[in-house]
Structure formats: structure tokens, C-alpha cells
Amino acid sequence: MRNARAAPATHFLGVRLTAEEESLLDQFQHANDLANRSEAVRAMVRGTAGAAAPGPELPVTLEAELEEVVEEGYARDLDGALTLALTLGLGELARTHTERIPALRERARSASSRRRDRKRADREGRGLLGR
Secondary structure (H helix, E strand, O other), rough: OOOOOOOOOOOOOOOOOOHHHHHHHHHHHHHHHOOHHHHHHHEEEEEEEOOOOOOOOOOOHHHHHHHHHHHOOOOOOOHHHHHHHHHHHHHHHHHHHHHHHHHHHHHHHHHHHHHHHHHHHHHHHHHHOHH
């Protein structure tokens, strides 16, 4: 039982499948009433033609902000606006890790050292006063 095609198949692709993948292919074949596995693979390939990969689902408010970036001319389209936002965000994240976090750690160490010095001075003072 051979289906008529617009153009004859000219290339052979040998693909190794796991047992699970083979079972899924067979299920697809039977669900779509296709003559054989080759037709099933062709149907899958034709089904993906022209289908753009879906982008990430964004919250409405974030999508509105990205659209505003496009409208202001900072990016050509939503993908460009998202790329710009991620690039700027990752740059800020890198600065945070290279500049700000070490400064925060140094401040924390300094504050800890001052607290420790105050407690030691307090204990020495109490000892001298006999309390």
C-alpha cells in the first residue's frame, strides 16, 4: 500500500531508535493511519515545516515592557528586546558578583570585627571595674 507523493524520495536516512522511540513512532503511525514507518517520519517532518519554535512564555507586564522597548526603537522586534534585556541583566549580574558582593562581604567583615572589638573592650572594662 503505497501513498502517492508529489516528489519521489531520493535520500535514505538510517536512524537508530531506542525501543521507546520506536514504540512512539509506531503509535504515531497507527494514530495517523499511515502505511509504514517511513510515511510516519515524513508526516512528522512535514508537520514541523514552517512551525516556528515557540518563545518563552512571558508575564503580560514583562511583554508590555519589551514591546515598549521595540516601539522606542531600541530593538527591532520582541526577540531583540528580550536579547537586549537579558544582555543588560547578565551584565548587571556580572557586576554584582565582581564588584558589589565583595564590597558587601568586606563591610560585613569590618562590622563583625568592630563588634568583636567592642565586646572585648567591654569585657576588659568590666574586669577593671570589678563587675
